[in-house]
Amino acid sequence: MRLLLILLLALSPFRLLEAQETDPFRDFPSPSPILKFSPLSLADPLGSVQFALEYPIGSRQSLQHEVGYITEIGSGSEKIKNREGIRLRNEYRYYIDADDGIYGCVYLAPEFLYIYYNYSQAGTYGINCSGSGNCDYYQRMYAGMNKQVFAFTPKAGYQLVFRRMVLDLYGGLGYRHVIVKQTHKVSPGEYRDPDFFNVRKTPGSYNLPNLSLGMKIGFLLKKQAPEEFPYYREN
Numbered sequence: 001m002r003l004l005l006i007l008l009l010a011l012s013p014f015r016l017l018e019a020q021e022t023d024p025f026r027d028f029p030s031p032s033p034i035l036k037f038s039p040l041s042l043a044d045p046l047g048s049v050q051f052a053l054e055y056p057i058g059s060r061q062s063l064q065h066e067v068g069y070i071t072e073i074g075s076g077s078e079k080i081k082n083r084e085g086i087r088l089r090n091e092y093r094y095y096i097d098a099d100d101g102i103y104g105c106v107y108l109a110p111e112f113l114y115i116y117y118n119y120s121q122a123g124t125y126g127i128n129c130s131g132s133g134n135c136d137y138y139q140r141m142y143a144g145m146n147k148q149v150f151a152f153t154p155k156a157g158y159q160l161v162f163r164r165m166v167l168d169l170y171g172g173l174g175y176r177h178v179i180v181k182q183t184h185k186v187s188p189g190e191y192r193d194p195d196f197f198n199v200r201k202t203p204g205s206y207n208l209p210n211l212s213l214g215m216k217i218g219f220l221l222k223k224q225a226p227e228e229f230p231y232y233r234e235n
Contacts, residue, residue, distance in 0.1 A: 036218035047073030085117020144184030166218030176210035
């Protein structure tokens with residue numbers, strides 16, 4: 001009896017290794033990189049054209065790098081113009097659950113965000129002012145501005161794959177640090193309408209909550225066989 005117990009204990013590590021070898025998620029989420037597009041970023045108040053690339057780095061693990069070009073899209077206001085910059089996102093993903101290993105999987109991901117952009121912001125300025133509100137006349141003018149955003153957001157998501165198409169849904173709440181600078185200085189004596197420059201648009205630094213919520217549509221860059229990628233189905 002004692003000899004049988006010793007033999008079972010000795011063989012248990014090999015049984016564990018065998019179970020890991022037959023784990024259908026050992027190469028999860030996919031041996032293939034996934035190219036993604038973010039359609040909702042076009043409707044964002046800070047409109048941008050966003051693309052991302054996700055690629056595996058180990059069992060159930062992947063990295064995703066996203067880059068976007070910020071444009072005039074979605075500004076929706078005459079007070080902002082000449083907007084241009086970049087939005088960068090990087091995240092590490094760990095896939096934790098699946099629907100029968102066929103179509104979708106839940107993942108957790110810490111997200112790191114960086115935004116840098118320049119823009120012109122309109123305001124009402126008084127000309128030849130001797131005091132607050134005591135000016136010869138008022139003129140609508142644009143001031144050059146610069147904004148940087150640093151954010152960290154823990155988030156959860158669900159990635160759905162059918163054949164080579166991918167739908168990625170995610171959401172999370174984190175921390176955002178914003179730095180606003182005025183790159184075009186207003187001449188001394190000019191009066192700026194205080195109603196124009198609202199909170200988070202005046203020069204300074206701000207600590208704010210960061211909401212990361214969105215959707216991506218992707219495409220597997222390499223077609224996977226069923227034994228290589230449990231999401232893929234021929235039919």
